[in-house]
Amino acid sequence: MAKRRLGGVQCFYPAPMVLIGAMVEGRANYATVGDCAIMGIRPAVVAISLGEAGFTIRGILEAKAFSINIPTTKQLPLVDYFGSVSGKDVDKSALVESTPGTLPGVPLLDACAVSLECRVIEECVVEHRHIFIAEIAEAHVDERFISETDGRLRMAALRELDPILYTLDNTYHSVGKPIGTGGEEAAKLVA
Amino acid sequence: MAKRRLGGVQCFYPAPMVLIGAMVEGRANYATVGDCAIMGIRPAVVAISLGEAGFTIRGILEAKAFSINIPTTKQLPLVDYFGSVSGKDVDKSALVESTPGTLPGVPLLDACAVSLECRVIEECVVEHRHIFIAEIAEAHVDERFISETDGRLRMAALRELDPILYTLDNTYHSVGKPIGTGGEEAAKLVA
Numbered sequence: 157m158a159k160r161r162l163g164g165v166q167c168f169y170p171a172p173m174v175l176i177g178a179m180v181e182g183r184a185n186y187a188t189v190g191d192c193a194i195m196g197i198r199p200a201v202v203a204i205s206l207g208e209a210g211f212t213i214r215g216i217l218e219a220k221a222f223s224i225n226i227p228t229t230k231q232l233p234l235v236d237y238f239g240s241v242s243g244k245d246v247d248k249s250a251l252v253e254s255t256p257g258t259l260p261g262v263p264l265l266d267a268c269a270v271s272l273e274c275r276v277i278e279e280c281v282v283e284h285r286h287i288f289i290a291e292i293a294e295a296h297v298d299e300r301f302i303s304e305t306d307g308r309l310r311m312a313a314l315r316e317l318d319p320i321l322y323t324l325d326n327t328y329h330s331v332g333k334p335i336g337t338g339g340e341e342a343a344k345l346v347a
Numbered sequence: 348m349a350k351r352r353l354g355g356v357q358c359f360y361p362a363p364m365v366l367i368g369a370m371v372e373g374r375a376n377y378a379t380v381g382d383c384a385i386m387g388i389r390p391a392v393v394a395i396s397l398g399e400a401g402f403t404i405r406g407i408l409e410a411k412a413f414s415i416n417i418p419t420t421k422q423l424p425l426v427d428y429f430g431s432v433s434g435k436d437v438d439k440s441a442l443v444e445s446t447p448g449t450l451p452g453v454p455l456l457d458a459c460a461v462s463l464e465c466r467v468i469e470e471c472v473v474e475h476r477h478i479f480i481a482e483i484a485e486a487h488v489d490e491r492f493i494s495e496t497d498g499r500l501r502m503a504a505l506r507e508l509d510p511i512l513y514t515l516d517n518t519y520h521s522v523g524k525p526i527g528t529g530g531e532e533a534a535k536l537v538a
Contacts, residue, residue: 193383
């Protein structure tokens with residue numbers, strides 16, 4: 157195929173939308189963030205990126221910890237709203253219920269089925285972006301999304317969690333249908 | 348809702364599947380990776396994570412650069428296969444066509460509509476995981492996914508690119524339907 161060079165632009169889809177929680181000026185604040193990813197399973201490591209001018213980052217720099225709260229498509233209006241206003245101007249803690257996490261300074265958003273408490277282990281500044289590498293200290297998951305088989309806990313499948321994806325054309329998407337299982341697809345190629 | 352504590356486990360969905368390219372032992376190698384994310388738009392920054400025991404990482408540590416190649420769901424068998432075998436055992440360069448990028452040591456996977464050349468700017472080691480923070484030096488995009496309006500280039504929408512998502516239950520998914528536009532959803536909440 158004929159490829160065209162576009163320079164140093166970002167064209168990388170899709171991003172899972174999450175709500176990053178931190179305590180700022182004594183109240184729980186949540187920022188809608190798409191710059192968030194798994195960086196390893198064992199150990200459980202994540203990376204998030206925030207603008208240095210934001211409100212949430214103040215609490216993270218202080219506590220060296222934050223929460224990742226994973227919303228569902230049903231919560232899209234709230235997610236979009238929390239991404240369009242700053243905690244500097246709006247007291248977001250008045251709009252949602254929070255529970256303190258086990259780490260000091262980390263609020264968990266009650267309405268999200270999955271809340272992950274994260275402890276910062278590395279930081280990296282790139283111009284005005286502040287990237288935090290963090291380990292997951294504690295995962296809080298709604299009972300409805302956990303099942304137990306032979307003493308082993310199992311998380312619900314992705315479609316049950318129904319997360320929100322965001323793309324650089326400013327559009328939100330749901331997750332689509334399952335299209336294959338790891339290990340089985342490769343067999344088709346070899347065949 | 349009643350949440351249960353699961354400890355420091357990873358329960359964070361979904362991950363976009365990409366093929367990370369590097370030159371190792373003189374040949375192009377591609378690793379299927381889900382630990383990859385946007386860490387900022389301007390500047391265009393990404394983060395990826397690789398196991399230190401892998402093959403691809405050798406080329407990245409040497410060149411301090413790599414490519415992110417974004418496959419579509421039609422390429423799932425290849426993606427799954429490249430994730431199930433190591434370049435130590437299989438010469439992946441014999442299975443796909445590559446083109447050299449503009450950065451030394453960075454191969455671009457011809458069959459992928461989007462290839463991003465990335466220059467490493469920071470590294471972070473967490474146990475056996477090696478996290479690379481990198482800036483996008485050059486984006487190569489298939490002409491079919493670029494349109495021009497009033498002299499401005501526009502990337503295709505997410506569904507046209509048709510990327511692959513992966514989840515921790517070892518299942519691949521496609522992207523679902525658009526569910527909203529940034530800024531408009533918030534208005535529903537305020538209303």
